[in-house]
Amino acid sequence: MKANIDIKANNLEKVADILNTLLADEFVLCTKTRNAHWNVEGPHFYDLHKFFELQYEELDEMIDEVAERVRKLGHFSLGSLKDFLAVTHLSEDSHRFSDSRKIIQTLLSDHEAIICSIRQELNKVTDTYKDAGTADFITGIMEQHEKMAWMLRAHVL
Numbered sequence: 405m406k407a408n409i410d411i412k413a414n415n416l417e418k419v420a421d422i423l424n425t426l427l428a429d430e431f432v433l434c435t436k437t438r439n440a441h442w443n444v445e446g447p448h449f450y451d452l453h454k455f456f457e458l459q460y461e462e463l464d465e466m467i468d469e470v471a472e473r474v475r476k477l478g479h480f481s482l483g484s485l486k487d488f489l490a491v492t493h494l495s496e497d498s499h500r501f502s503d504s505r506k507i508i509q510t511l512l513s514d515h516e517a518i519i520c521s522i523r524q525e526l527n528k529v530t531d532t533y534k535d536a537g538t539a540d541f542i543t544g545i546m547e548q549h550e551k552m553a554w555m556l557r558a559h560v561l
C-alpha cells in the first residue's frame with residue numbers, strides 16, 4: 405500500500421532507489437567483511453578475526469535497517485544477490501582474501517566509497533526529494549561508516 409506521508413510518489417520512488425543501492429553496497433561489504441573474518445592470516449590473526457566479526461555484525465544490523473526503511477516509504481527492498489550485484493557501487497573480491505594489509509585497505513576503501521556516495525545523495529534527499537526522515541537516517545548510517553573506517557585506518561601504519 406502507498407505511504408501517505410506528504411512526500412510526492414515520484415520522490416518516494418527516487419529515495420527508495422537510493423536506499424536500495426545503499427542496501428546493495430552494505431550487503432556486498434558485509435560479505436567481504438565475512439570473507440576477511442574467515443580467511444585472514446598472519447601474526448595478528450585472532451585479533452583481526454574478532455575485529456572483522458564485530459564489523460560484519462554491525463553491517464548486518466545496518467542492512468536490516470536500510471531494507472526496512474525502504475518498506476517504510478511504501479516500496480519493496482531488493483532481496484536477491486543478483487539484484488544487489490546489479491546495482492552496487494562496490495566490486496566483489498573472489499580472489500584469495502588472506503593478506504591482512506590488503507584486506508584492511510580494500511575494506512577501508514569500500515567504507516570510504518559508501519561515505520562519499522551517501523554524502524552526495526544527502527543533498528538530493530533533503531533539497532530535491534524533501535525526505536527529512538531518510539536524510540537523518542542515512543546521516544546516521546554515514547557516521548557509522550566513518551567510525552568503522554577509522555577503526556580500519558588505525559590498523560594501517
Ligand SMILES: [Fe+2]
Pocket residue numbers: 441457
Ligand atoms: Fe565466525
